[in-house]
Amino acid sequence: MRRFVLALALSLVVAAPGPAWGTEPAAAPTPAAIDRYLREAFDSTGLPGMSAVVTHGDRIVHATGLGRDASGRPVTADTPMRVASVSKSFTATAVMTLVDEGRVALDQPVASYLPEFRMADPRAARITVRQLLNQTSGLSDRTVDIGATQRATTLAGYLAALRHGRLAGEPGARWEYCNVNYDVAARLVEVVDGRDFAEAMRARVFGRLGMGVSAVGDRAAQPSEGFVSVYGTWRARAELPGFRGGAGGIVTTASDMGRWLISQTGHGPQVVTDGSLAVLHEPSPGSGYAMGWGAEEVEGRTLLVHSGNLFTYTAVQAVDPATGFGFAVMTNSASLYDDTYDVLLGLVALADGRRPAVPGGGRQTTETALAVTALVAFGLGVLGVLRSGRWARLRAGRAWWRTGLRLVWALVPVAVLASYPQWASALMNGRAVTWAQLTYFPAPLTITLAVAAAAGLATAAARLVRLRSVG
Incomplete structure (x- = not known):
């Protein structure tokens, strides 16, 4: 039932404390051991295509792909995959690069950077940048015309679709997961940076980390089709149309995700300062949600986690603050049961020196x-x-x-x-x-x-x- 609820919710939402990277030494599992486990997991889950990566410290331990895409091509570590709500951690990082440059302040109202951000509710003028990223802004699917936002073709048009919306509560009063927060944040990046969001992400995050394939937008994912499971059989379907920006628009690969995870453990090339990285991982008081990251208790250890589901793709990422390990699992499929999370747990077990349970069924x-x-x-x-x-x-x-x-x-x-x-x-x-x-x-x-x-x-x-x- 837990997997069903997580899949139906379209994304796993969890929370995280600030990082304390590498406080416990851990020996990395061998590439052969990781590969063996992933092949067993791929066979037992029956997924059509899957890619995964494990990092430790400043290196990619192993990245691979298994199965085929909807066009019949083999899935590799370099196959583009949509990562849905995993995109939120990338968008938050782009905002923090502007904070580090002194061009954005987290506790300033969003409207001071985006005069176009206006709603029928006057309280929207008080929403701060921090509240957007912590999802405590008061924005809600229940009080915004989500259908209108999904018909938008640009971030500017997306914000225009919010004009008649209202807030579900006072800004900063409570947490509620809402994609609108991160699409508004993407427009903020676009306006303050001076380039469209896709180009700003390429310059500020992907390019600095050497993520050469990663991009924002549907055209980056080829083929555009993924798979859905219908009574145990996989059916190829084109991804459901709709606006995807800062909340869920990123397409990436296992190899590129390895570079991203390394940076999120404080190793390798960095795009934000150490202080900003800590802020990204620090939950807001009383909410348990950070900035595109959260916390999952696994075998007595707290991992930073975020997952995402579109309609024919599923992904999950995690980093272990105690050991400096990073993990990502991506599939070109979606179903009522989220196998990617179970595969992730097996990778975590391997990194801990435990025998992983083979997922599936x-x-x-x-x-x-x-x-x-x-x-x-x-x-x-x-x-x-x-x-x-x-x-x-x-x-x-x-x-x-x-x-x-x-x-x-x-x-x-x-x-x-x-x-x-x-x-x-x-x-x-x-x-x-x-x-x-x-x-x-x-x-x-x-x-x-x-x-x-x-x-x-x-x-x-x-x-x-x-x-x-x-x-």
């Missing part, structure tokens, strides 16, 4: 259970229609309200399906969910609910027809 088990549920619902629907005449004869002459209650029960699956985006949004703490999104990685659940709703509707309709004929 979670996706297959989850989707098999949904397939069985759909078959049972279909069978009950057929049975309900076939036995509707008998049902009507048994209830002929009874009080109408008793019969009505029996019919209502058959329509419960219809109500569940009709409200599907709303309760899915509630599971995700108010994140906006559309029907189009629900046809991607949640497809097995969506199909199962649709089958159950059709079965219930057919049963209720057949019973009503039979009641009329009996009456």
Whole structure:
């Protein structure tokens, strides 16, 4: 269930303390050991394509790719992958380069740098840069027209789509995960730097770290298709269209992620000062969320973690402050069960000198259970229609309200399906969910609910027809 909720939420959101890099010596696992584990994990999970990297201190221990992309090409350590919400840590770092240059102050209002950032709520004028990056701004999917933002084609247009929105609370009062924070932050980088966001990222982060393939935007990912799992089988699909900027627009490779992770442990080339790196990893009071990073307790150790899910790609990154290890796992697929996180845990175990558990089976088990549920619902629907005449004869002459209650029960699956985006949004703490999104990685659940709703509707309709004929 935990993996299902994380996948449905589109991104794993966790928090982190400030870094204390390399306080415990650790011997790096050998490339051969990492490769052996990744091949076992790839086979057991049944993923179509996966790339991964492990770093330690100032070196890449091992980077590799397995499987194939949607065009049939082999996945390698240099295959571009969309990393979705992992992009947030990159955007935050770009903002901190401007802080280091004295061109941006974290506790200044965003509007002082972006006069175009205006909303129907006057409180928006008080949102600070720090609150954007800590996701404590008050911005929320519940009070902003997310559909309008997704139709934008530029960051300037994205901000214009916020004009009629309001805040869900006072700036700085509480934490709420919302992609809008990081797309506004990307526009801030664009305006203060003087170049478009993609170019600013290339100059300020990717170029300085030697991340030669990494870029912002859909055109960087070839092919544009990934995979979704439908009842255990992988189907190639084009990525769902929509605006992707600072919150989820980065495309990168395992090799490039190795350079990024090295910098995040304080080793190798740096793009921010040591003090700014500490700020990036320090959670805001009471929220547990830092700036595109968070904390996950693994075997008694706190790791800095962030993951992301689009609709046909999934990724997760982590660094271990105690040992200086870095890890990233990326796949060109998405499903209700997040295998990338389980693969990551195995890499962490290897780095700790423990025997990793080979992941796999979670996706297959989850989707098999949904397939069985759909078959049972279909069978009950057929049975309900076939036995509707008998049902009507048994209830002929009874009080109408008793019969009505029996019919209502058959329509419960219809109500569940009709409200599907709303309760899915509630599971995700108010994140906006559309029907189009629900046809991607949640497809097995969506199909199962649709089958159950059709079965219930057919049963209720057949019973009503039979009641009329009996009456």
